[in-house]
Amino acid sequence: MGSSGQGQSNFDLSFKILLIGDSGVGKSSLLVSFISNAVDDLAPTIGVDFKIKLFTVGGKKLKLTIWDTAGQERFRTLTSSYYRGAQGIVLVYDVTRRDTFTNLSDVWAKEVELYSTNQDCIKMLVGNKVDRESERVVSREEGISLAKEFGCLYLECSARTRENVERCFEELALKIMEVPSLLEEGSTVGKRNILKQKQEQHTPPAGSCCS
Amino acid sequence: MNFCRYAALRRQLLIDPQVLKNGSCSPDVVMDNPLSQNPDSMWGRFFRNAELERMVDQDLTRLYPEHGSYFQTPGCQGMLRRILLLWCLRHPVYGYRQGMHELLAPLLYVLHIDLELLSEVRKVYEDHFTDIIDGFSFHENDWTHKFDFKKLPEYMEDCNGSESPVKINSLGELEPKIQTIVLLSDAYGTEGELGVVLSEKFLEHDAHCMFDALMNGTGGAVAMAEFFSPSPFGGSHTMFPPIIESSAALYHLLSIIDSSLHSHLVELGVEPQYFALRWLRVLFGREFALEDLLVIWDEIFAYENTKFNKPGTNDAESNVGVLNSSRGALIAAFAVSMILQLRSSLLATENATSCLQRLLNFPVDVDLLKLLAKAKSLQALAVEAINSTPLLILPRLHGRRNAGFTKAHIPSLDLTSPRTTLNMAHESYWEERWRVLHMEEERKQGSAASAEKQVPNRKKGWSERVRLRLSRTKCDPFRSKATFRKKNETDEGRKNIGGDVDFGHKIPAEVEEQDVKDTNFSTSETRCSSGCPGNEENSSNISDLSTPVRGTNDYVNMSGRSSVASNFSAEENDTDSVNFEPLQANPESSPLPVSELDPDDDTLNSTQNYHSVIKQAAGIKERKLLSDKFQLFWKFGRNINEGTSDRAAVSEDAIACDSGSDCNNVAGSSIVNGCNSTSGISKAEIIDQNLIFSLSDLGQSMLENIQVIESVFQQDPDQMGSLENCKNAIVGEGHITAMAALEELRKISNLLSEM
Numbered sequence: 001m002g003s004s005g006q007g008q009s010n011f012d013l014s015f016k017i018l019l020i021g022d023s024g025v026g027k028s029s030l031l032v033s034f035i036s037n038a039v040d041d042l043a044p045t046i047g048v049d050f051k052i053k054l055f056t057v058g059g060k061k062l063k064l065t066i067w068d069t070a071g072q073e074r075f076r077t078l079t080s081s082y083y084r085g086a087q088g089i090v091l092v093y094d095v096t097r098r099d100t101f102t103n104l105s106d107v108w109a110k111e112v113e114l115y116s117t118n119q120d121c122i123k124m125l126v127g128n129k130v131d132r133e134s135e136r137v138v139s140r141e142e143g144i145s146l147a148k149e150f151g152c153l154y155l156e157c158s159a160r161t162r163e164n165v166e167r168c169f170e171e172l173a174l175k176i177m178e179v180p181s182l183l184e185e186g187s188t189v190g191k192r193n194i195l196k197q198k199q200e201q202h203t204p205p206a207g208s209c210c211s
Numbered sequence: 212m213n214f215c216r217y218a219a220l221r222r223q224l225l226i227d228p229q230v231l232k233n234g235s236c237s238p239d240v241v242m243d244n245p246l247s248q249n250p251d252s253m254w255g256r257f258f259r260n261a262e263l264e265r266m267v268d269q270d271l272t273r274l275y276p277e278h279g280s281y282f283q284t285p286g287c288q289g290m291l292r293r294i295l296l297l298w299c300l301r302h303p304v305y306g307y308r309q310g311m312h313e314l315l316a317p318l319l320y321v322l323h324i325d326l327e328l329l330s331e332v333r334k335v336y337e338d339h340f341t342d343i344i345d346g347f348s349f350h351e352n353d354w355t356h357k358f359d360f361k362k363l364p365e366y367m368e369d370c371n372g373s374e375s376p377v378k379i380n381s382l383g384e385l386e387p388k389i390q391t392i393v394l395l396s397d398a399y400g401t402e403g404e405l406g407v408v409l410s411e412k413f414l415e416h417d418a419h420c421m422f423d424a425l426m427n428g429t430g431g432a433v434a435m436a437e438f439f440s441p442s443p444f445g446g447s448h449t450m451f452p453p454i455i456e457s458s459a460a461l462y463h464l465l466s467i468i469d470s471s472l473h474s475h476l477v478e479l480g481v482e483p484q485y486f487a488l489r490w491l492r493v494l495f496g497r498e499f500a501l502e503d504l505l506v507i508w509d510e511i512f513a514y515e516n517t518k519f520n521k522p523g524t525n526d527a528e529s530n531v532g533v534l535n536s537s538r539g540a541l542i543a544a545f546a547v548s549m550i551l552q553l554r555s556s557l558l559a560t561e562n563a564t565s566c567l568q569r570l571l572n573f574p575v576d577v578d579l580l581k582l583l584a585k586a587k588s589l590q591a592l593a594v595e596a597i598n599s600t601p602l603l604i605l606p607r608l609h610g611r612r613n614a615g616f617t618k619a620h621i622p623s624l625d626l627t628s629p630r631t632t633l634n635m636a637h638e639s640y641w642e643e644r645w646r647v648l649h650m651e652e653e654r655k656q657g658s659a660a661s662a663e664k665q666v667p668n669r670k671k672g673w674s675e676r677v678r679l680r681l682s683r684t685k686c687d688p689f690r691s692k693a694t695f696r697k698k699n700e701t702d703e704g705r706k707n708i709g710g711d712v713d714f715g716h717k718i719p720a721e722v723e724e725q726d727v728k729d730t731n732f733s734t735s736e737t738r739c740s741s742g743c744p745g746n747e748e749n750s751s752n753i754s755d756l757s758t759p760v761r762g763t764n765d766y767v768n769m770s771g772r773s774s775v776a777s778n779f780s781a782e783e784n785d786t787d788s789v790n791f792e793p794l795q796a797n798p799e800s801s802p803l804p805v806s807e808l809d810p811d812d813d814t815l816n817s818t819q820n821y822h823s824v825i826k827q828a829a830g831i832k833e834r835k836l837l838s839d840k841f842q843l844f845w846k847f848g849r850n851i852n853e854g855t856s857d858r859a860a861v862s863e864d865a866i867a868c869d870s871g872s873d874c875n876n877v878a879g880s881s882i883v884n885g886c887n888s889t890s891g892i893s894k895a896e897i898i899d900q901n902l903i904f905s906l907s908d909l910g911q912s913m914l915e916n917i918q919v920i921e922s923v924f925q926q927d928p929d930q931m932g933s934l935e936n937c938k939n940a941i942v943g944e945g946h947i948t949a950m951a952a953l954e955e956l957r958k959i960s961n962l963l964s965e966m
Contacts, residue, residue: 023309024269041276044269046310046497047488049571052564065564072266072309081482 011054011063013186015176016085017169020108021092022100023071026128029159030092031068034169039160045070048082057173062186064169083115087182088122088172095127095156096135101142109150120182122175123152126168131158217297217416224300225260225293260296263307267295270312278501281323282316291315294419298426305426308439310492314425317496317504319418326411332389431516432536438492456532457543458487464547464596468589472554479563486570490546498549498573507545510583514538514590519598532597540593545586547593552577552585913960917953 019027028042028049035051050067069082083089091108093100104125112123125147127138140156147154153171157164176182271291275282282288294315299307428434437453451459462483466473476483489497494511496504515537534543550557553569560566 023266024273041273043273043276043313043497044309046313046492048485049489050564050567052568070309081485 011061013060013177013183014063014065015087015173015182015186017064017066017088017090017172018082018086019066019068019090019092020111021071021090022094022097022103022108025071025092025094025097025100026159027071027090027092028068030090030126030128030157030165030168031066033159033162033165034066037162039162053169055169057170058177060177062173064173066169079111080115083112084117085185086116086118086121087176087185088124089116090124090126090168090172091150091152092126092128093138094129095138095143096129096132098137101127101138101146105146105149118182118185120179122172122179122182123150124168124172124175125150125152125154127154127156128159130156130163131161217419220297220301221293224297260300263299264292264296266307267292267299267312270309271295274312274316275501281320287319287323290319290415290418294319294415294422297419298422302426302436305436305439310489311426311439313493313496314435315418315422317501317508318421318425319414320501321505322414322417322421326414336389428516431538432518433516433533433539433542435492435494437533438488453533454488454491455484457491457534458483460532460534460597461487461543461546461550464543464589464593465550467596468547468592469551469554472550472558475558476550476566479561479566481563481566481570485567487546489571490549491542494542495545495549499579500575503579506579507583510587511538511541511545514541519594534593534597537590537594540597541586541590543597544589544593545583548582548585548589549573552582911960913956917956917960920949920953 019031021027023044028045029039031051032038032040032042035053045068048067048069050065053064053066055062055064067082067086069079089112091104091112093104095101125143127140127143130136143156144154153175155164155168155171157168159165176186271288272283274291282291291312295307295312298311299305426434426436428436438457440454441452462473462477465476494504495507499507516539517536519535533539550570553573556569557566560569
């Protein structure tokens with residue numbers, strides 16, 4: 001199939017991004033909104049799912065592999081493997097539900113600390129569902145101060161209206177590219193694969209098949 | 212009784228403290244007040260329930276967005292909610308986990324559909340109903356009940372369109388399906404003692420019972436709740452949650468059935484739990500549309516769920532997990548056939564992410580019946596795998612876990628069971644085979660340039676996998692044709708949503724054809740290894756089945772047929788000996804290989820003999836691998852032998868196969884160019900075709916064949932020179948190894964004729 005082979009050469013950098021946060025905050029919606037511009041209702045994620053998006057930021061063609069985890073899965077055994085090798089982690093909460101916000105510091109930040117294998121990994125705090133302004137219970141200021149505390153990026157967005165959705169991933173990608181170690185990972189990973197640091201047992205096939 | 216229990220439980224567990232406060236019984240105000248910190252207080256429970264309720268609701272509102280017309284109705288949501296809450300409260304160990312609601316919803320849906328149908332039937336045959344049923348009490352009870360749910364359009368159509376009110380004089384004149392429904396709803400009918408089996412009033416109770424049975428497995432192995440459990444399975448002696456254990460079991464089964472695909476996935480680091488978690492937790496609910504899912508579930512639930520007890524061990528030890536029953540085996544087999552369905556595209560993929568993407572986005576347009584048939588054909592094998600090899604799973608599991616934490620590990624090493632390590636040497640077999648086929652095809656089309664390119668990096672070349680994939684697709688029509696033949700027969704059964712439909716007896720031919728086809732390749736793989744030590748090169752010759760002595764046209768036919776013939780040999784415990792040569796010599800006179808390949812009555816004996824002979828002969832090389840393989844086929848054979856009456860059906864497939872022109876093309880193209888280097892392997896495959904002749908005859912004919920091949924080799928160099936350079940390189944090397952292989956074969960044939 002042509003596309004997979006083409007895909008290999010079609011981007012300069014490849015990053016793994018992880019979406020975490022409580023169940024129902026809109027991680028999948030955020031992702032779908034980013035990938036396909038659609039704003040459908042979605043069934044809850046079970047286990048893990050992921051999407052791949054190719055887009056251009058700062059003159060570089062990027063391939064983002066975005067892992068979308070089930071919010072409830074944090075109790076579970078598999079999570080550690082999701083974190084493996086991620087260059088960016090997006091912590092999502094719902095601005096209309098305070099518990100999802102407090103859980104970020106109570107639960108999710110600890111998870112990241114525990115499982116993230118990448119010291120330099122870029123984190124981003126995202127408050128979702130700002131289209132429901134009337135129901136908002138977590139203010140922007142609170143969000144910003146928490147982001148400062150974690151030392152991570154901050155953005156409010158709405159998967160439904162697509163407000164700030166693109167920007168969220170763009171900023172994250174730009175930030176990742178600023179970090180030399182991550183940049184290097186991203187450029188080598190493209191030649192290999194994302195899940196695993198594959199042993200260099202065979203020459204990259206790209207040269208022979210693209211003629 | 213269950214109805215009462217459900218109602219009682221509902222009253223007991225779904226509490227409302229407000230109601231109680233105003234009630235007659237005076238609660239202890241010190242303990243039971245909203246501010247009480249006591250977790251056992253009424254209010255404490257209430258708040259915990261509220262949290263649970265919130266979680267459940269959050270998922271229920273997102274249940275099947277595409278089927279909102281039913282599932283999002285308040286009535287349905289309410290029932291789902293109560294049932295889930297009740298179950299979760301009764302099983303605090305599990306609590307509510309995402310996905311549980313999608314196990315319940317289909318059950319409720321089935322009940323709802325049946326009731327829907329009942330009401331429609333009643334409308335249509337209203338007169339009739341009052342006739343045959345003692346109408347009075349009946350009307351009072353059920354008929355007056357109105358449905359909350361919107362009617363599904365297709366059912367409206369069904370009943371309004373095709374079955375306009377017809378006067379029917381007796382129950383027997385009704386369609387069987389409608390008959391059943393009428394009987395089940397008849398309090399005084401044949402089912403009378405059970406009361407009204409189909410009743411809207413007890414829809415919720417029924418759904419709860421079914422859900423509870425599904426989750427707890429009613430004492431059997433497959434208890435869906437376990438897939439949600441974070442802690443090891445009850446009697447399990449591993450340290451892993453059941454879902455991980457079961458995922459590993461899937462891979463283990465895959466490694467037995469298709470070791471090359473297994474090692475490909477392992478090599479890329481595609482861990483099974485990434486996709487198996489979702490597949491298993493909702494029992495494939497996310498991968499198929501609801502209507503299809505019900506068919507799958509029917510199949511799954513039709514299998515026994517009794518735990519296997521392995522002889523010689525006590526209960527605790529024999530427990531390898533949730534899949535440890537016939538039903539579990541079918542689930543595993545189905546999952547594996549799903550993976551196999553994606554086989555070619557997975558093999559064509561060079562990185563884990565893309566593999567996972569394919570596995571997590573299972574194609575919607577698959578032939579479900581074919582998939583199910585395949586799963587059932589693999590079920591017996593899955594039983595063996597699950598039952599016999601717990602010890603093989605464990606080290607792998609452990610390895611996988613390690614790989615999860617220590618990055619430096621190379622998963623493929625950790626994950627591979629001893630058995631698969633042996634097979635690793637041949638992982639490239641498939642690729643090689645198809646590569647050769649396609650190199651030759653390509654050459655035929657004159658695109659020699661790209662063929663040349665493949666030679667240097669043919670082991671892992673991306674493009675070749677692509678081609679490989681294409682070739683598989685090309686072959687598909689031939690398979691699906693066979694399937695199609697049977698499809699009509701089974702359609703009837705499929706429509707029957709609630710019933711226990713057993714496709715098993717209807718489409719065995721297709722089943723065998725498929726699974727044996729799979730094993731077939733590995734057969735030749737094995738042979739290959741026994742015959743030619745350095746088979747890396749030789750395996751490329753496998754496709755050249757024919758000797759140049761034969762006419763090419765004949766071969767084109769033959770190749771189609773031979774694949775069937777070899778299926779047969781596998782079916783007959785893959786031992787019996789038909790000499791391939793005579794068959795090939797007069798192909799036109801034997802359109803149905805089947806007719807010639809009468810099974811010997813003493814197949815079992817000959818299997819044993821053959822088994823040991825081959826073992827001896829192959830003892831020189833790769834003895835272990837071979838015997839492993841044979842055990843596998845032995846299983847297959849035993850399994851398949853049971854259904855000998857299906858032979859006629861298979862012969863149909865043979866015809867289909869012959870007429871499958873695509874298939875012939877693929878094979879044919881390889882002949883036109885490339886039969887110069889017939890190697891030992893083809894011979895090995897020929898052995899496979901043998902069904903009639905005795906062993907010494909076999910040895911004799913082998914000798915003859917070897918002579919023929921040798922003579923060809925001697926004449927050949929000129930011919931080879933005329934081919935392209937790249938081809939030359941292969942053939943040159945192939946030549947040497949093929950000669951070596953011939954030597955081996957000579958030894959084997961001597962052994963055989965001596966017997």
